Amino acid sequence: MHKYHCLNPIAAVGLDLFSDDYQKVEDIKDAEAVLVRSAAMHDLELPEGLAAVARAGAGVNNIPLDKCAEKGIVVFNTPGANANGVKELVFAGMLYASRDIVGGIDWCLANQNDENIAKTAEKQKKNFAGTEISGKKLGVIGLGAIGVLVANAATHMGMEVYGYDPYISVSAAWSLSRSVKHISNVEDIYRECDYITIHVPLLDSTRKMIGADAIAMMKPTAIVLNFARDLLVDEEAMVDALAAGKIKKYVSDFPNTTTVGAKGCIVTPHLGASTAESEDNCALMAVREIRDYLENGNIVHSVNFPDCSMGACMTAGRIGILHKNESGMLSHFTTILGNAGINIDGMANKSRGDYAYALIDVDTNVPEDVLAKLEQTDGVLKVRKVK
Numbered sequence: 199m200h201k202y203h204c205l206n207p208i209a210a211v212g213l214d215l216f217s218d219d220y221q222k223v224e225d226i227k228d229a230e231a232v233l234v235r236s237a238a239m240h241d242l243e244l245p246e247g248l249a250a251v252a253r254a255g256a257g258v259n260n261i262p263l264d265k266c267a268e269k270g271i272v273v274f275n276t277p278g279a280n281a282n283g284v285k286e287l288v289f290a291g292m293l294y295a296s297r298d299i300v301g302g303i304d305w306c307l308a309n310q311n312d313e314n315i316a317k318t319a320e321k322q323k324k325n326f327a328g329t330e331i332s333g334k335k336l337g338v339i340g341l342g343a344i345g346v347l348v349a350n351a352a353t354h355m356g357m358e359v360y361g362y363d364p365y366i367s368v369s370a371a372w373s374l375s376r377s378v379k380h381i382s383n384v385e386d387i388y389r390e391c392d393y394i395t396i397h398v399p400l401l402d403s404t405r406k407m408i409g410a411d412a413i414a415m416m417k418p419t420a421i422v423l424n425f426a427r428d429l430l431v432d433e434e435a436m437v438d439a440l441a442a443g444k445i446k447k448y449v450s451d452f453p454n455t456t457t458v459g460a461k462g463c464i465v466t467p468h469l470g471a472s473t474a475e476s477e478d479n480c481a482l483m484a485v486r487e488i489r490d491y492l493e494n495g496n497i498v499h500s501v502n503f504p505d506c507s508m509g510a511c512m513t514a515g516r517i518g519i520l521h522k523n524e525s526g527m528l529s530h531f532t533t534i535l536g537n538a539g540i541n542i543d544g545m546a547n548k549s550r551g552d553y554a555y556a557l558i559d560v561d562t563n564v565p566e567d568v569l570a571k572l573e574q575t576d577g578v579l580k581v582r583k584v585k
């Protein structure tokens with residue numbers, strides 16, 4: 199019986215994919231797999247039996263990836279599964295920032311008891327007027343699952359779109375509209391664009407990527423949208439620039455004491471992926487990833503180990519070895535198995551940065567003492583007997 203624990207509510211349509219061989223447990227200590235959305239895992243004690251964490255979503259800054267890797271815990275996310283939900287909210291943010299829609303709604307509520315509200319509104323509406331997005335320049339920083347959808351949709355809204363992503367994947371590049379202008383210097387976006395939207399992961403290299411210098415380059419009419427993570431932007435500098443009228447609006451999906459209530463800030467409560475469709479897509483993908491790993495040893499969409507897949511096991515046994523990406527590891531494994539008289543039928547070994555994974559199909563059951571020898575090999579993080 200495989201046991202899983204949910205650190206956040208996960209959509210039922212996903213959990214329903216678990217077969218009768220799976221049991222939901224209330225205590226993480228008992229879990230072989232964990233499903234999580236944005237719950238902070240950095241300070242959690244990770245149980246010895248934990249084999250996999252699936253983030254039902256994109257951002258994994260709430261998960262200690264290296265600590266998990268060192269303990270042989272494979273972390274997955276669900277790339278693209280909530281991208282459309284975010285894309286739609288980005289357009290809502292652009293439109294909300296273009297006219298004072300929030301101020302207008304507030305005005306209507308404040309005047310709800312005015313019998314002449316219809317007439318008064320006609321006089322007051324000029325206070326909430328703004329501009330249109332069609333014909334404006336949009337800069338998209340980060341052209342992954344979300345950035346590509348935003349960029350492409352913006353071209354259909356009549357916007358002139360600039361895209362910046364020095365690490366763009368081949369599949370994202372194929373998906374990107376030919377109308378999107380390729381920008382190789384992000385400063386061109388800061389200087390030229392009316393709307394700037396950021397869609398990069400929060401990493402050490404991207405923290406405060408939009409800093410005071412970048413903000414100083416922007417037009418006084420610029421609108422910045424941040425549906426990625428608040429720490430990507432120097433928000434103190436942003437709030438100062440807004441107060442001084444140096445830029446027009448900052449739209450963020452990440453409420454905090456710096457931005458909520460500050461002049462020019464429109465803040466939503468992390469709603470990007472909070473749609474039925476996104477929640478279902480993420481849950482389905484996350485559960486499939488966990489099942490494929492626990493049942494077949496396959497790693498698909500991991501963020502701390504390489505992807506490595508051999509389909510379903512058709513031989514007598516299969517083992518998965520999570521190990522450091524160091525020389526000589528494979529020869530240790532083959533020697534230990536060979537000395538035990540175990541023939542290797544098939545094998546895949548993939549690496550990613552400091553970590554690697556070997557998936558080995560064998561023609562006989564692998565006994566406990568052989569598994570122990572593999573586990574005791576220097577550089578081995580965890581050995582899993584899949585079959």
Ligand SMILES: NC(=O)c1ccc[n+]([C@@H]2O[C@H](COP(=O)([O-])OP(=O)(O)OC[C@H]3O[C@@H](n4cnc5c(N)ncnc54)[C@H](O)[C@@H]3O)[C@@H](O)[C@H]2O)c1
Binds near residue numbers: 281
């Ligand atoms: N508001 C929400 O609810 C919500 C929902 C989903 C994702 N997100 C956030 O949005 C981020 C992006 O999501 P995604 O699904 O598009 O991820 P993704 O991995 O598909 O795309 C990220 C892109 O950023 C690019 N990138 C990385 N560093 C860069 C840099 N320095 N400059 C320019 N580009 C860079 C990568 O090459 C990649 O193409 C997530 O990491 C997450 O933090 C927020």
Ligand SMILES: O=C(O)[C@H](O)COP(=O)(O)O
Binds near residue numbers: 254255280468
């Ligand atoms: O990175 C993500 O996928 C988003 O920030 C969504 O987070 P959530 O699943 O907590 O809504």
